[in-house]
Amino acid sequence: MTSHSSRTVARFAVVLVLSAVSTACGGGGGGPRPVPDVAFCQEVMPKVEAYVARARAENPTPDDPRYGGTAVVGTIGEMADGMNVAVSSDYSARQHQQFVNLMTLIDYDESVAPRPYLAESWEVAEDNSSVTFHLRRDVYWHDGEQTDAHDVAFTYTTVTNPETAFPNAAFWNHYVEGEAGVEIIDDFTVRIGMEPHSEFLDPFSSVAILPEHLLGDVPSAELREHPYGMQCPVGNGPFVFWSHSPQERWVFEANPGFPQALGGRPFLDRYVYRIVPDPTTLLAELLTQNIDVYVTPPPDQAQRIIDDPNVDLRRFPFRNYVMVGWNARRPQLADARVRRAITMGTDRESIVQALLQGYGTVADGSVPPFHWAYDPDVEGLSYDPEGARALLEEAGWADRDGDGVREDANGDLLSISIKYNTGNQQRQDIAEIMQAQLSEVGIDVVPQVVDWATLLQQINTPDLRDFDGVVIAWVAEFRLDDLDLFHSERIDQPFAWSGTRNPEMDRLLVELGRTVDRSEARSLWSEYQKVLIEEQPYTFFYFPDRLDGVSRRLQGVEMDARGEWVNVKDWYLDPASR
Amino acid sequence: MGRYVLRRLAGAVPLVVGIATLIFFLVHLAPGSPVDLIIGPGVTREFRTQMIETYGWDLPLPVQYVKWLSAMLTGDFGYSFSQTRPVRDVLLGYLPNTVVLSLAALTVAFFFGIVLGTVQAIRQYSLLDSGLSVVLLFFYSMPSFWLALMLILTMSLTLGWFPVSGTVSTDHEFLGLGARIVDRARHLALPTLSLALVLTAGIARYMRASMLEVVRQDYVRTAHAKGLPERVVVFKHALRNALIPVVTLVGLYLPFLFSGTVFIETIFAWPGMGRAIVNAIGQRDYPLVMAGSFFFAMMVVLANLLADILYAVVDPRIRYE
Numbered sequence: 001m002t003s004h005s006s007r008t009v010a011r012f013a014v015v016l017v018l019s020a021v022s023t024a025c026g027g028g029g030g031g032p033r034p035v036p037d038v039a040f041c042q043e044v045m046p047k048v049e050a051y052v053a054r055a056r057a058e059n060p061t062p063d064d065p066r067y068g069g070t071a072v073v074g075t076i077g078e079m080a081d082g083m084n085v086a087v088s089s090d091y092s093a094r095q096h097q098q099f100v101n102l103m104t105l106i107d108y109d110e111s112v113a114p115r116p117y118l119a120e121s122w123e124v125a126e127d128n129s130s131v132t133f134h135l136r137r138d139v140y141w142h143d144g145e146q147t148d149a150h151d152v153a154f155t156y157t158t159v160t161n162p163e164t165a166f167p168n169a170a171f172w173n174h175y176v177e178g179e180a181g182v183e184i185i186d187d188f189t190v191r192i193g194m195e196p197h198s199e200f201l202d203p204f205s206s207v208a209i210l211p212e213h214l215l216g217d218v219p220s221a222e223l224r225e226h227p228y229g230m231q232c233p234v235g236n237g238p239f240v241f242w243s244h245s246p247q248e249r250w251v252f253e254a255n256p257g258f259p260q261a262l263g264g265r266p267f268l269d270r271y272v273y274r275i276v277p278d279p280t281t282l283l284a285e286l287l288t289q290n291i292d293v294y295v296t297p298p299p300d301q302a303q304r305i306i307d308d309p310n311v312d313l314r315r316f317p318f319r320n321y322v323m324v325g326w327n328a329r330r331p332q333l334a335d336a337r338v339r340r341a342i343t344m345g346t347d348r349e350s351i352v353q354a355l356l357q358g359y360g361t362v363a364d365g366s367v368p369p370f371h372w373a374y375d376p377d378v379e380g381l382s383y384d385p386e387g388a389r390a391l392l393e394e395a396g397w398a399d400r401d402g403d404g405v406r407e408d409a410n411g412d413l414l415s416i417s418i419k420y421n422t423g424n425q426q427r428q429d430i431a432e433i434m435q436a437q438l439s440e441v442g443i444d445v446v447p448q449v450v451d452w453a454t455l456l457q458q459i460n461t462p463d464l465r466d467f468d469g470v471v472i473a474w475v476a477e478f479r480l481d482d483l484d485l486f487h488s489e490r491i492d493q494p495f496a497w498s499g500t501r502n503p504e505m506d507r508l509l510v511e512l513g514r515t516v517d518r519s520e521a522r523s524l525w526s527e528y529q530k531v532l533i534e535e536q537p538y539t540f541f542y543f544p545d546r547l548d549g550v551s552r553r554l555q556g557v558e559m560d561a562r563g564e565w566v567n568v569k570d571w572y573l574d575p576a577s578r
Numbered sequence: 579m580g581r582y583v584l585r586r587l588a589g590a591v592p593l594v595v596g597i598a599t600l601i602f603f604l605v606h607l608a609p610g611s612p613v614d615l616i617i618g619p620g621v622t623r624e625f626r627t628q629m630i631e632t633y634g635w636d637l638p639l640p641v642q643y644v645k646w647l648s649a650m651l652t653g654d655f656g657y658s659f660s661q662t663r664p665v666r667d668v669l670l671g672y673l674p675n676t677v678v679l680s681l682a683a684l685t686v687a688f689f690f691g692i693v694l695g696t697v698q699a700i701r702q703y704s705l706l707d708s709g710l711s712v713v714l715l716f717f718y719s720m721p722s723f724w725l726a727l728m729l730i731l732t733m734s735l736t737l738g739w740f741p742v743s744g745t746v747s748t749d750h751e752f753l754g755l756g757a758r759i760v761d762r763a764r765h766l767a768l769p770t771l772s773l774a775l776v777l778t779a780g781i782a783r784y785m786r787a788s789m790l791e792v793v794r795q796d797y798v799r800t801a802h803a804k805g806l807p808e809r810v811v812v813f814k815h816a817l818r819n820a821l822i823p824v825v826t827l828v829g830l831y832l833p834f835l836f837s838g839t840v841f842i843e844t845i846f847a848w849p850g851m852g853r854a855i856v857n858a859i860g861q862r863d864y865p866l867v868m869a870g871s872f873f874f875a876m877m878v879v880l881a882n883l884l885a886d887i888l889y890a891v892v893d894p895r896i897r898y899e
Contacts, residue, residue, distance in 0.1 A: 037667075070748050078857075081662065162625055169625075221632065230662050246661055246671060247849040247857070248745065272748055276847040284730050284742045453610030453862045460614045462623055493623055494614075 034243050041232035044214065047143035052240055054144070055257030059265065065575035070270040071554055073564075074282050074291035078247055078275050084229025085208050086158050086220075089167035091475065091563075092273070092295075094206070099565040100252060100271065101235035102208035105133055105152065106201055108562055112372075112478055114201045117262070118147065118209060118236075128196035128516055133204075135188040138259040141211050142240045149190040154212035156182045156192060163220040168477075170484050171203040174513060198515050202479035209236070238266045238569035249274045258569070267556070267572035286311055286549045292573075293557070294549035295564055299357045305549045316560045317370045318546035320475040321363045323538040324418060324430070325459070325497040330468050332414055336500075337395040339536035343381045345388035345441040346434055352542045354433075355426050359547060363540035365532040366474070366482055367525060370561060372518060373480060375526035380533055380540075388441045399442050406442040415444040416468040419459075421452045427471040430541065460494040469539075470497065480525075483509050486537055498537030505531050553577035579890075583883065590879040597875040598650070598868065602643055605859075605867050611635065612659065612862040633659070646868065656865030660858060665869045668854065675745060676850040679842075680835035682770040687777035687831070692817075692824065694778070695785020699820075700812060702790060710782070718779035723841040726772040730845070733768060740767045743847040769846040773839060777831060781824060789820040821892045829885030833878040 035045040061067050081088035083101050088094060098104050105119040116122075119133040139147040159166040160177035175181055176193035183191045194200055211234055218226055228234070233241045239252035250273040254265045274291060276282045283301050286294040287308055297305060305313045326333050326342075333339060348362045364380025367373050392398075397406040397414050406414040418434060420427035431447035438445050450458065458466040474485075484490050487509050488501040508528045515521040532540075548564055550557055553574045558567045613629055630636050634645070649656060655665035694714070698707045717725070734742045741747060745765050746758075753761055792798060793816050801811045840852035855870035857863075890896045 072748055080660070084662075165625060165629060225657065225659065225662050227662070245849065246668070247853060248847070270748075274744065274847070275849075276743055277844045277853070278743075278847070280727055281730065281743045281845050281847060284735050288734060288738070288742055290742060290748075451610065452860060453612070453615055454608070455610070456614035457610045494626065 036227065036231045038227045038231055040227050044143055044234055045232055048234060048240065051140070051142055051144040052253070052256065055140075055255070059256045059260075061256070061265065066267045066556075066572040067265075068267075068269050069573040069578050070272060071268050071293070071571055071573060072272040072274055072291045073293040073295060074274045074276050074285055075295040076275070076277055076279065076282065079250065079273070081224075082229040082244065082250075083233035083235060083241070084223065084226065085155065085210050086164050086166060087224045088229065095563045095565040096250075096273070097208040098206065099237070099563070099568050100239045101233055101237050101241055102210070103139065103147070103235075103237045104206065104208050105135075105204040107205055108478070110558075110560065112562070114205065119204075122201075124200075128194075128200075130191050130193045131200060132185070132189060132191040135190070136259060136261075137188055138261065139236050140257055141213070141236045142234050142255065143211075143214075145211070145213050147209065147211075147236045148187045149184045150187070151209050151212045152190045153182045153184050154216055155207070155210045158210065158215075158220055158223065159207060161220045164223055168206075170481060171207070171477075173197075173481070173483065174200070175203075195514075196516055197513055198518075198521055199479035200516075202477060206477060211236070238263075239271055242270070247275055247277075263569060266569035268568075271568065271571075283549075286551065289551060289553070292551040292554040293564065297547055297549050299355075299359045299544075299547065301549075302357065302359065302547055310552055312550050312552060314548040314550055314557075314559050315359065315545050317361070317368060317543060318561055319368055319477070320473050321366065321368070321543050322426070322430070322471070322473045322541045323363065324434070324541065325470045325472055325538050326536070327465055327467055327469070327497065327499060328537065329465060329499045330416070331412070332408075332416060333468060335395045336535050337391045338397065338414075339539070340381060340534075341388040341391040341395070341441065342434075342438060342443065343536055343539045344384045344391070345438050345443065346539060347383040347437060348539075348541055349383065351430065351433055355429055356542065356544055360542040360544040363543050365529045365540055366476065366485075367480060367529060368476065368543050368561075371478075371480070373522065373525035375522070375529055378526060378529040378533070381536075385437075385441050392442065397442070404439070404442065405444045413444060414442065415446065417446040417448045418469040418471060419448045419450050419455060419467050420471040421455050422449055430471050459497055462492045462494065462496075465497075465499070467497075481513060483513060486535075500535055500537045502531065502535050505535060579887075583887070586883050586886070590883075594872070594875050594879060595647075598647070598872050599643070601868055601871040601875075602646060603639070605862075605864055606639055606642070608862075610862055612864070615861055646865075650869075650872070655869040658858070658863055658866040660861040660863040660866065665865050668866060669851070669869060669873060672849060672851050672854045675848060676836060676839075676852070678766065679769055679773070679839065679848060679850060680832065682766055683773035683777065683835055684828070684831060686770055686774040687781055688824075688828075690774070691778045691781025692785050692821070695782040695824075696789055696812065696817065696820075698782065698786040699789030699793065700808075714779040714782050717775045718783070720776065722772050722776050723845060725775060726768070726842055726845045729768050729772055741765050742768075743845070745848060769842050769848055772842050772846075773835065781827060784824050784827065785820065788823045789816065792816045792820040795819075818892055822889065825888045825892055826885055828888060829882045832881035832884070833874065836874065836877045 033045060033049060035041050075092060077092070079093035079096060080090040081093055083093070083097055085097050085102065103118040105117065106114045107117040109115050118135060118139060120136045122131055122133045124131050133152065135147070135149060135152065141147055157179050158164050160172045160175065160181060174195050174197035181193045185191055214234055215223065215226065215228060230244060235241065238255050238258045240255045242251040242253050244250045252271045254269055256265045258265050276285060279298055279301065282294050283297060283304060285291045286305070289310060302313055305311055326339050328334050352358070352360045352362055361369055364378070369376070392406060396408055399406050400411070401407065418431040420431050428447070428449065435445040435447055455470065458464055459470055484493060484495050486498065486500065486505055488506050490496050491499055491501070508524060508531060512521060512524050512528060515524060548559055554571055555574055556570045556572050560566065613626055634642065646656070658665045658668045661668050694710055698710050701707050730742055733740045741764055745762070747761055750758060750761055798811060798816050801815045836851060839850060840856050842848065843850045843853040851870060855867060858866040858870065
């Protein structure tokens with residue numbers, strides 16, 4: 001080898017570095033929007049480009065200092081399945097479908113009362129057997145096609161088709177599924193069939209409408225893999241999709257053609273959803289004003305956010321609850337008295353204080369305290385180790401050999417494992433605190449950590465149910481429906497974790513689903529909450545408050561139980577800060 | 579030389595296939611399935627079964643293995659269902675970010691490692707040598723994720739010199755070409771430093787030891803004796819020979835950088851291969867996990883080959899024919 005060839009190698013390395021840098025630069029795209037190299041995207045994105053240009057020419061931006069600028073939201077995770085309404089279950093993704101890129105038929109106001117959105121009005125058949133929606137005539141897909149009744153019918157048949165595997169299939173329990181359930185009356189009027197039931201508008205506030213002219217030919221089973229969701233969604237909402245770099249960011253731009261009657265174009269020119277997987281980094285990004293909203297910081301970062309003069313901490317009650325689900329198929333957990341004793345032997349109030357620093361409320365059931373169905377007069381089980389011991393004695397569990405752990409008459413130990421998923425400190429703390437507190441009443445608890453995919457398989461597989469207790473959480477819709485969780489006929493379905501059978505509970509669950517009138521439903525809900533406390537299929541822990549860090553330069557931000565993005569089209573940047 | 583490279587590559591084929599096989603069975607033997615991550619409340623048991631059949635996860639493992647291997651040999655890495663794109667596109671999307679970060683870290687680490695190690699060796703036992711040793715050992719003992727957080731705290735939060743995270747700033751698309759390159763470089767600085775500081779310390783220690791050995795050789799003494807200036811002796815006569823053991827480190831560090839930067843990618847929100855594969859494991863995205871692991875195995879093989887070729891470059895005594 002000579003020095004000549006060594007130079008060649010060196011030059012090769014330089015070329016490699018340069019080419020790597022330039023490919024990386026190409027990804028961002030300046031000027032024209034970047035179009036993924038996929039036939040579908042190549043076809044639709046130029047139309048989107050043309051639509052935006054045309055709409056911008058037709059609707060000049062009003063002369064108001066609030067228009068303009070870019071706001072950035074930072075969160076820990078990617079929006080799984082993106083704008084693919086048919087298959088996505090991710091919270092952020094669904095929020096963006098509802099409020100950013102697409103439109104729902106109706107939406108909710110601050111008091112969670114339905115109000116017109118894509119549907120300008122609706123009427124219900126006298127016998128409550130159908131609901132008819134009248135659509136707005138000024139809504140256009142971002143490729144220029146008008147949104148009409150065919151899109152609604154297509155979306156409805158798609159999400160109710162079992163082949164699609166719509167993740168919230170429980171939405172359609174009381175609707176006539178498939179093509180039989182939807183009738184196009186004219187281009188802007190569509191009727192959906194159902195059996196009379198409570199809160200029947202709720203799914204239409206949550207499931208956004210998809211474009212029939214783009215996806216109508218795709219077989220339902222193939223929608224999951226269609227590039228529409230993650231690579232080039234074409235919506236009809238206030239923001240037009242611009243680009244998506246996986247695990248990095250989504251960029252949206254204002255839709256200049258958004259109906260004037262709904263407020264016209266959003267104030268922001270661009271809206272960016274950034275994925276920053278580390279909470280410490282997210283906090284640093286918020287404090288250095290690189291992001292304007294930090295979605296759900298952990299409670300231990302709350303004080304740091306409050307102390308900073310440039311950012312505010314938003315706090316609101318939300319729809320999710322953390323609980324320990326019990327497997328009543330296990331002999332030691334089959335008796336409701338044992339499950340009640342476990343709850344009474346656990347000091348949930350002090351756990352909320354310690355783990356959430358007070359940002360949360362102890363839960364006694366699945367109905368969130370802010371919800372109209374919540375009955376504050378129903379008294380939950382309070383921390384009572386004496387009472388727990390008495391209940392366990394009554395159920396036949398006594399410490400017969402003096403080792404500190406109770407046994408039944410056959411000498412089987414009252415020993416339960418509690419599983420939780422890897423990397424979730426709060427859930428680990430819950431399992432460990434329960435271990436300490438329940439040893440005081442003679443119950444042996446073994447915390448066990450399992451990775452998320454494995455855990456789901458162990459608890460969801462009907463023939464497996466390989467767990468005693470599991471620390472986990474649910475996010476409820478505004479229409480509460482626990483049928484899939486607790487009804488004894490659903491016991492072989494994936495989410496019947498507890499496997500409890502209670503005729504009173506069955507009766508209430510069915511009746512609650514059918515009761516249309518809220519005042520009538522209230523007393524049923526109150527009864528239901530009492531039965532839940534009696535039965536204790538779960539030890540309910542808490543409703544955590546939802547926390548968000550919001551920069552003061554971002555104004556007009558409303559956040560409540562409807563979600564972080566509920567009024568994103570009204571957000572604007574303080575003109576003085578730009 | 580060319581034949582040698584070809585022979586080495588051919589020898590790597592059974593190795594890579596063996597690794598791929600091992601990965602396939604390990605991934606499939608792990609409990610948990612992607613179905614449970616996809617479905618939500620109300621999905622019936624029948625549907626769950628149907629979905630498993632659609633993706634072919636009900637077939638016996640050997641059958642799945644043969645299907646996967648034959649597809650892969652024809653260049654079809656499969657479909658990543660967690661990202662709803664072909665695996666090839668997923669990997670190609672992350673690769674540039676990983677390559678840029680790895681090469682930047684490697685370049686910085688070797689440059690400073692070699693310079694500092696050489697300086698320490700020729701000023702052995704001086705105050706400078708001891709001082710550098712203390713500083714380098716400090717960085718060598720730091721976990722890189724801690725170092726990363728400290729760099730963010732000082733360089734971004736307090737001093738505001740560099741952006742906290744990400745690969746580009748929000749207004750990147752609107753910048754001119756020059757400003758865009760500067761923007762990229764500024765975002766690259768902290769992750770590169772976090773990775774490179776630890777490596778630099780290691781390389782400098784190796785370099786110092788190797789240089790100390792070489793400067794005691796007869797030919798170096800001869801060079802001194804015939805009155806050559808210090809600079810010429812060190813850089814022309816000693817350095818090249820002292821580099822030989824250090825070159826081995828390229829083969830070790832390159833695959834480490836390509837695969838082992840998950841913490842750094844997470845802290846700096848850097849969308850690279852490491853994070854992609856770890857996410858894929860969590861979601862049991864079998865095709866992506868297997869293709870990614872396969873890629874890493876290839877990297878190890880290639881990096882070792884590269885190290886062997888570099889030996890020949892720095893050591894005139896080594897020839898491959």
